Amino acid sequence: MTQVLSLLLSLVIAFVFGASLVSSWLEDRFWNTRLQLADLGMLPARWTIRLAAGAAIGETAAAILYSLPLHSWWRAAFASCLLLSLTAYLAAKRMRGRQSGCSCIGQEGFLNRYPIARNIELLAIVTAEALLPIRSWRVEAVIACDGLLAGVLTLWACRYVLPRRRRNRRAMERARSRAGAAYANAAYLRLHYSSTGFDAVNELLIHAPLPPMIVELHAPLWYAEGKRKAWQRHCVYAANDTEAQGSSAPILLWTTKRGKLRATTEIGAMLHLHAKKGERHPDVPIKSSNAVG
């Protein structure tokens, strides 16, 4: 019984960190973490890449450790240290007035809505699992659990993550063709007027020397008309679904020179950093390289 309970608890932890692994590969999560760290302004730029890589490696290692038939204090200590570090980072971020999550476990809404509460719950699970008295493992049970984990993660990636990327790319291509030739390579920003951080984005779009972007604003038509005049450098249009949830995260999409789709939900950070760069080179288009650093 304790073995089954231990496997189930391990499965939960492995799933959450496994989701991070999938996200790191498919959703630019690694890059988003680095962007956040750079925008926080607490660290030298070279440290941002080390910390972002460290977070990705740490989460991946935790996912692997919790999918193996191990039951040791150092596994729990490792996962606890990682979760405490992420929680400390979130707390530091909140203290500096940043409201968004940590992009720790990808961009999946249900995993990131309350990141501090999530980390505390995971810590409780890690502790509970470590306290269970396990003497031996049934190999077939471990294999079944790992198979289940791999299946769920694959299903999640195929059912949600990859289709979301395809939808985003199609939306960006539609927006570019709608905006005309002048915006053929422009970044595409989708946001709701009541989403978190809108004020900061608004200020940047009005005042910062950003390259022209396509902005899909989820707002009433009259509201978008006002923003069109305020954000004169950009191509602004209103999306019809004004009833969309304001809490849905805004997203910024663009393509690199090689055509790779880049996406970030850290709009404020991205625009802020790009504005800094734009002050030096006003005509540089948005691209992934050198934006952080």
Added chain:
Amino acid sequence: MNTNFRALFKTRREQAASESALQPGDAFPLAKLGPSVSVAGDRYMVLFISLSCRDCVELLTHLYILRHLNRRLVLVTDGTAEENHVFTEHFQFPFEVAGLPYSAFHDRFGIAVTPCAFLVEHHVVSRIGSPHTKAELIEFWSEKGEAASP
């Protein structure tokens, strides 16, 4: 148990609005809205809204019911002059509309929450509230300040 969520949230909003630095009985600093802002009459309402606040934007669509107030309602937003002009034209508001940076809402008027409304009588704040609906707007304007002061 009270299951009227609208009423529950209204109470919370009113409490937040009452945390404004301006309190009933204080003189309303109309001049801080800018030299061009003028009002008609001794009893007027000043309504602060943010254009990145969903409730405020929804409230804008209800403001037509106070159209008869004309220049006895001053609408203060955190939008640019162009944005204010666009929605004033769109809704054909006869009100006085002023624009201020959002930070000035708190710095100059001590506003803790938007939308935030001040009822001013003879240059003195008689009531502070956070109306969200047509009914609350009408009630805020019509009710005597002393009866509903927080």
